[in-house]
Amino acid sequence: MKNVLTIAGSDSSGGAGIQADLKTFAAHGVFGMSVITAVTAQNTQGVFAVQDITPAVIAKQLDAIFEDIEVAAVKIGMVSQVDTIKTIAAKLREYGASNIVADPVMVSKSGYRLLNPAAEVTLIEELLPLAAIVTPNIPEAEVITGRTITTLAAMEVAARDIFALGPKSVLMKGGHLDGDSTDILFDGEEFIYLPSRRIATKNTHGTGCTLSSAIAANVGRGLSMRDAVAAAKEYITVAIEHSLSIGKGVGPTNHFYTLYKKAGMFND
Ligand SMILES: Nc1ncnc2c1ncn2[C@@H]1O[C@H](COP(=O)(O)OP(=O)(O)OP(=O)(O)O)[C@@H](O)[C@H]1O
């Protein structure tokens, strides 16, 4: 079995962050491990408080894992602060971590800033060059590039700009555009379109976390980046199709449908 690590924040409601990542890993048959960067008090309606974990404790979590266990892939999600990012980047360099999937989490669906704006430049300078792939949504890509993105053509331009910042590939997520939910993968050679029709649901809490973790699980299992992203896009589409009406607000993705439906264990 391959071991895959998520470095991210905790979502108390279980829909995004560390919890979404570990569920995604389990559904992909990889052994999930976690370095927690922050604890959020969060549910389907909003984020109500955040406690950042100190850089020293984040560094110790990373040491504990990398000094003991082989890590096949790493997903990075919420990283909060300048010092958090610098600590993570230094440790990943120190241990020569590979197959790094960087999800540049900035603002939650409910509008809460999960990344201190003062740390945006640090995220761009420290994490993007380490990444095998970076997975911005449209608002994040707009912050990273300083461009306004409203079309697929603009997504391609932004993907090139972000690629120039150092990651080996860029997945531009189209979930925030109108119409179909088309993602575009750019690996420095060509643009690969990953279309899916827009699923009519309000329950999209944790979609970005789920997608990036699925990519990490797939590259950790040895798939090429193109195959890993294509399989992850299929996974997130099913997870949104069968998303769960849990709570009063934006419900979470469904990590169990594909696995348990087949086994006759899932009733929805
Ligand atoms: N309504 C939808 N129907 C189909 N696919 C969707 C829908 N919404 C999002 N997606 C897909 O889900 C994935 C995540 O995209 P999205 O742009 O929502 O990420 P995100 O904004 O980073 O998510 P999060 O808020 O969890 O950080 C992408 O593959 C996107 O195309």
Ligand SMILES: Cc1ncc(CO)c(N)n1
């Ligand atoms: C902890 C956490 N990470 C990521 C997201 C995605 O927006 C979220 N809502 N919460």
